[in-house]
Amino acid sequence: MTDKDFDLSRRSFIDRVLMATAGAGIAAAAPWASAAVSAAPLAKGDRVRLGVIGTGDRGRALIQNIAKTRNCTVAAICDNFELHLAKGRALVDASTRAFTDHRAMLDAGGLDAVVVATPLDLHKQQSLDAFDAGLHVWCEKAMARTIDDCGAMVKKSQDSGKVLQIGHQRMFKPTYLNAVRRAKEGEIGAITQIRASWHRQSSWRRPVPTGATDRQINWRLYRDSSAGLMTELATHQIQVGNLFFDAVPTRVMGSGSICFWKDGREVYDHVALIYEYAGGRKLIYTSLLNNARYGCEEQIQGSKGTIEPELGRIYQELPPKELALLRMQADVASGKKRTVPIGGATWFAELPVTTPGDSLGWGEYDETMLQFEGFGEAVRTGKPLPGLLSQAYSASVASLLGEQAMDSGQILNWPTSLVAI
Amino acid sequence: MADVVRFASMGTRVELHRFGAGDDDALTAAQRAIEAVDDALTIHRPSATTALNERLMAGQGAAIDDALLFDALVTIEELNASTLGLFDPAADRRFGVAGWSAIAFDRGAAWVEASQPVALDFGGFGKGFALDRACAVLREKGVVSACLSAGESSIAVVGEHPLGGGWPFAVPHPLRPDEILVEIELTDESVSISSTVGAGTGAPERAAMIRPADATIVSAPRCLVAIDRLGAHAEAMSTALLVADKDRAERLLNGDRTRRFLFDFPRGAAIPDQSARMHFND
Numbered sequence: 001m002t003d004k005d006f007d008l009s010r011r012s013f014i015d016r017v018l019m020a021t022a023g024a025g026i027a028a029a030a031p032w033a034s035a036a037v038s039a040a041p042l043a044k045g046d047r048v049r050l051g052v053i054g055t056g057d058r059g060r061a062l063i064q065n066i067a068k069t070r071n072c073t074v075a076a077i078c079d080n081f082e083l084h085l086a087k088g089r090a091l092v093d094a095s096t097r098a099f100t101d102h103r104a105m106l107d108a109g110g111l112d113a114v115v116v117a118t119p120l121d122l123h124k125q126q127s128l129d130a131f132d133a134g135l136h137v138w139c140e141k142a143m144a145r146t147i148d149d150c151g152a153m154v155k156k157s158q159d160s161g162k163v164l165q166i167g168h169q170r171m172f173k174p175t176y177l178n179a180v181r182r183a184k185e186g187e188i189g190a191i192t193q194i195r196a197s198w199h200r201q202s203s204w205r206r207p208v209p210t211g212a213t214d215r216q217i218n219w220r221l222y223r224d225s226s227a228g229l230m231t232e233l234a235t236h237q238i239q240v241g242n243l244f245f246d247a248v249p250t251r252v253m254g255s256g257s258i259c260f261w262k263d264g265r266e267v268y269d270h271v272a273l274i275y276e277y278a279g280g281r282k283l284i285y286t287s288l289l290n291n292a293r294y295g296c297e298e299q300i301q302g303s304k305g306t307i308e309p310e311l312g313r314i315y316q317e318l319p320p321k322e323l324a325l326l327r328m329q330a331d332v333a334s335g336k337k338r339t340v341p342i343g344g345a346t347w348f349a350e351l352p353v354t355t356p357g358d359s360l361g362w363g364e365y366d367e368t369m370l371q372f373e374g375f376g377e378a379v380r381t382g383k384p385l386p387g388l389l390s391q392a393y394s395a396s397v398a399s400l401l402g403e404q405a406m407d408s409g410q411i412l413n414w415p416t417s418l419v420a421i
Numbered sequence: 422m423a424d425v426v427r428f429a430s431m432g433t434r435v436e437l438h439r440f441g442a443g444d445d446d447a448l449t450a451a452q453r454a455i456e457a458v459d460d461a462l463t464i465h466r467p468s469a470t471t472a473l474n475e476r477l478m479a480g481q482g483a484a485i486d487d488a489l490l491f492d493a494l495v496t497i498e499e500l501n502a503s504t505l506g507l508f509d510p511a512a513d514r515r516f517g518v519a520g521w522s523a524i525a526f527d528r529g530a531a532w533v534e535a536s537q538p539v540a541l542d543f544g545g546f547g548k549g550f551a552l553d554r555a556c557a558v559l560r561e562k563g564v565v566s567a568c569l570s571a572g573e574s575s576i577a578v579v580g581e582h583p584l585g586g587g588w589p590f591a592v593p594h595p596l597r598p599d600e601i602l603v604e605i606e607l608t609d610e611s612v613s614i615s616s617t618v619g620a621g622t623g624a625p626e627r628a629a630m631i632r633p634a635d636a637t638i639v640s641a642p643r644c645l646v647a648i649d650r651l652g653a654h655a656e657a658m659s660t661a662l663l664v665a666d667k668d669r670a671e672r673l674l675n676g677d678r679t680r681r682f683l684f685d686f687p688r689g690a691a692i693p694d695q696s697a698r699m700h701f702n703d
Contacts, residue, residue, distance in 0.1 A: 325436050325570055329423060332440060332583050339589040339604060342573045342614070 006068070010365035013174065017370065020177035025184030029246065032385035033177055036374025041070035048376040049075035050138070051111040053102045053126055055088025056081075058140060059117035062167075063091045065368045066115070071376035078105045081216060083209055102126050106133040113163070113379050116140060119219035120226050124149040127164070131156045136163040136379045138372070142231035143396040145224075150396045151419045154389065158419075163378045165371075165385065166392030168239050170309075172367035172374070176240065179300065179309045183244055188314070189304030191244055194283045196237040196299070198229070201292035203261050204269075221265035228267025229287040230399040233296075238402075239395035240298050240309070241275065241283040248394045249275040249283070249401075251413045256406035260290040273402045285402075390421040423583070426452055430459045431548050433572030437555065440583035443564035450562060451555035451569070458551035461489035462543045473533065474540040477524075482534030493543065493550055494526055494533065500546075500657035505669050507661035510546060511539045545575065545660060549613060549652030552577040556611075556652075577611040577652045595644050596686060603646055603682050611652035615659040616644040618686060642687065648680035 014037050021027060021034045042048070048071055052059055055077050066072050074092050078099040079085040089098055099105040106114070106129060113136035116126050124144040127137045137157070143150040143166055157164035170176050183191060208217045219225040220232055242248055254273030261269045269290065275283040300307040305316045324341045331338050374385050397418060405412045425438045426448045435455060437448050444450075461469045469487035476483040485491045500508050501521045509520040523536045543550070548571040559567050559579050567579040568588060578588045587606030594600040595616045605612060647658035662673055662683050674681050 324573070325425075325438060325568065328568065329425060329438060332423060335584065337582060337584040337586070337589065339591045341591045341593055341601075342570070342576055342612075 006365060010369075013365045013367075013370070016174035017172070017177060020174045020181055023181055023185070026177065026181035029180055029184055029243065030171065030177055030387070032374065032388040033172055035385050036172060036370050036377065039071055039373040039377035040380075042376070042380070044073070047071055047073040048379045049073060049110060049112045050115050051076040051078065051105050051113075051135075052088070052115045052117065053078045053105070054116065054118035054140075055079040055084045056117065059084075059115070060088055060091055062115055062117055062140075062368070062372075063088060065366075066372050067091075068365065068369050069373045069376060071380065072372050075111055076105050076108070078102050081212055083211065103129060106130060106135070111135055113138060113375070120231055121145040121219075121224060124153055127153050128156050131160040131162050131164075134160075134162070136165075136375075138165045138167065138375045140167045141392065141396065142166075142227070142235040142399055143392060145227070145231075145400075147397050147400050147415060147418075150393060150400070151417075154393055154419045154421060157389070158421075161382070163375070163382070163384045164389055165375045165378060166389065166396070167368075167371065168236060168388075168392055168395065169367040169371055170236055170240060171243070171388065171391060172370045174367075175312050176243075176309050179307045179314075180243060182314065183300060183302070183307060187305060188300065188302030188307055189317075191300055191302045192279075192281050193301045194241045194244060194298055195301065196234075196241060196283060196285050196297070197294050198233040198237060198287045198296045199292050199294050200289050202289055203263065204289055205261075205263065205265075218265075221267055223266040226267060227400060227403040228265075229269070229271050229289075230403045231396070233287050234271070234273075234285055234402065235395045235399040237285065237296075237298055238275065238283065238398045239391055241285075242391065242394050242398070244298075244300050245277045245281055245283070247277050247281075249277055249398055249414055251276050251411055252398070252402050252405045253411040254285075254402055254406040256403075259288070268406065271402070271406060273405065275398065275402070393418070393421060424448060428452060428456075430455050431463070431551060431571060432465070433548070434570075435572075436568075436570045437559075438568045438570075439559065439564050440566040441564075443559065443567075444562040447559050447562035447564050451558045454554040454558045455551040455571075458489055458493075458547060458554055461487050462493060462547045462550070464540075464542055470541060470543070477533070477535045478538045478540055480535075480538060482532060485531045485533060491531060493546075495528060496550065496653050497521070497543075497546065497657075498526055500654060504657055504661035504673065505665075507665050507669060507673075508546075508657040510541050510543050545613060545615065545656045546653055548572070548575040549577075549611060549654070549656035552611060552652040574614045575611070575652060575656065576607070578607045579609065581608055592646055596642075602644065602684060605646065605648060607648065610648055610650055611655045612646060612648045613652070613655035613659040614644070614646050615663045617663065618642045618644065642685065644684040644686070646682040646684075 017033055017037050021030060027034060050066060050072055052063055052074055063074050066074050074096060076097040076099065077088045077092060079088060080100050085098055114130040116123055116137060116139040118126060120142060123139050127139055130137050143153055153164060204220060206217050208214050215222055220228060252273055252275045254271060256268035256271045258265060258268055259270040270288045273285045297308055297310045305314060307314050328340045378384050401412055423440045425436060427436045437451050439448055464471055469490045473483050497510055511520040511524060523539050524533060526533050552569050552571055552575060555569055556577050556579050565580045566583045569577045582588045587608045589606050591604045592602045592614055594602045595618050643663055645659040645662045647655045649655035649658060658681060662670055665673060670683060674683060
């Protein structure tokens with residue numbers, strides 16, 4: 001893709017975000033999006049300098065996205081695993097400093113903010129260290145390994161006056177923003193249930209290269225470093241649920257099991273949960289790792305219709321149809337012979353659900369780049385994108401509360417001791 | 422006594438209503454008959470028909486071992502001729518004008534071959550054919566009054582209405598559902614309703630209707646109601662009339678004006694209602 005084509009794709013994407021966020025309802029529901037698109041481009045020497053902690057698969061993807069933004073630059077990288085650091089080096093200028101310890105990177109200075117893309121259990125300490133160094137923090141989801149740690153990150157951000165932004169790219173995706181706008185405008189009526197799922201056909205186990213340990217590479221499979229499906233996948237979709245319900249859950253119940261991949265992992269490979277919201281509304285969530293038929297989707301179910309954001313579809317409810325033949329039975333029983341209306345709408349079997357296709361492909365401007373441009377603007381102005389941290393905090397807490405509910409077999413109420421944002 | 426069974430088969434909702442006399446297992450046996458036809462004629466999962474299609478697509482002939490498929494082919498051959506070639510389950514846009522005319526069916530040898538690649542899609546014919554089988558089973562089981570529906574666009578009745586006389590049905594206007602297009606009465610008969618407009622015609626799973634003469638998609642807004650002693654015949658007639666030009670439509674309608682009804686609507690009405698399934702405008 002040429003620079004010109006990329007600029008066109010950026011402009012097109014921004015236009016779609018602007019179109020999706022036009023209107024009072026959506027502006028109030030997703031204020032971060034319109035703030036992000038207004039980010040001012042910065043000259044190369046003036047760009048927000050980011051230090052990326054963690055150059056594994058995700059960290060390297062973020063480095064590539066940051067390079068496409070108009071206001072951020074990667075000024076340093078850090079990883080304690082040499083192979084990953086070497087792969088990270090290959091993506092940045094030779095002059096970009098590389099570290100094997102994040103504290104050394106912070107001490108070296110020359111940064112405005114850090115990007116944390118390390119295993120979940122490291123997020124809190126690395127973020128706090130960055131705040132202590134006077135830096136802003138962009139941290140991968142989920143926020144941290146425990147609810148208390150999530151709160152500590154929020155509190156530290158508030159006390160230090162520094163921006164904390166969590167990576168939830170769906171919050172910047174035009175399809176989602178448009179879906180929220182149409183829901184806010186009442187197009188699918190009162191939303192009473194959301195079914196969300198993220199089903200994969202994969203062990204989630206990565207090969208361990210020489211020089212690394214299994215727990216270092218497959219940290220997602222072990223309890224001390226991850227809540228597995230809950231923090232890696234569910235947190236995205238719970239955030240979507242919170243956004244459409246415009247609320248956080250009141251309580252959660254669930255069941256988790258290691259049902260298929262009995263390979264020594266400690267985290268569940270099957271989870272099923274119900275999150276209740278005020279008024280009896282529900283988010284029904286499942287995630288599993290041995291069947292990808294239903295893929296990744298949220299079904300936003302209202303009284304007038306359904307939205308499926310991943311597929312980019314909206315369905316209107318059809319008015320209830322009188323069952324003519326059923327009425328005929330009743331008529332005959334009561335001795336009445338009435339004309340039976342037939343030949344109306346043909347009844348179809350359940351509509352097929354298709355697994356969403358691949359992403360649009362590398363090279364086009366997308367939501368991950370937009371969220372970094374938004375972060376760059378937040379760092380530049382010292383003002384966080386409005387509403388975004390609250391969304392991320394709630395989603396992380398909900399995912400971890402779900403883990404607790406499954407572990408304990410108890411119905412757990414929403415915590416009352418969370419940090420106010 | 423009145424009882425009913427409902428089940429999904431042939432890609433639609435099937436209902437069998439029985440009134441009065443008949444064996445206890447009559448409806449169950451009728452259901453089995455319909456499912457057997459679906460198993461033989463479906464193209465949506467492996468079946469005798471898909472096996473036949475694979476050979477015909479590969480330019481090979483095929484022996485017809487399945488009795489239901491054989492009977493269906495016999496019926497289709499007759500119906501293709503009686504509808505002036507307009508009922509053509511081999512019409513397929515992929516193959517241009519190659520259709521049933523490309524097929525040679527040797528009944529004595531139970532052998533089918535084709536002069537060029539073709540594939541059979543029985544569509545609505547399958548529903549009528551299945552209802553005919555179910556009606557026969559019900560009669561064998563002593564049933565004298567029954568109403569069978571396959572998606573409400575294919576109806577068959579056994580005998581008279583339980584309260585006497587014919588079974589009264591009303592076909593709604595496809596574009597103005599509150600209005601009645603035509604009212605009919607059936608006794609030991611079947612009706613098939615086909616339409617290019619109205620609810621359901623825009624559904625993504627619904628295959629377009631192909632005109633055999635030139636393999637084009639039929640888009641003119643038209644609705645057909647065809648009644649016949651046999652459901653398979655009613656289905657073939659409604660399908661044929663849907664794709665017929667003016668001259669051949671007249672010829673087919675003249676065959677029985679009291680039991681074949683053709684409704685043409687203004688061309689602007691041809692736009693199917695897509696509101697139930699639409700893309701975001703993002």
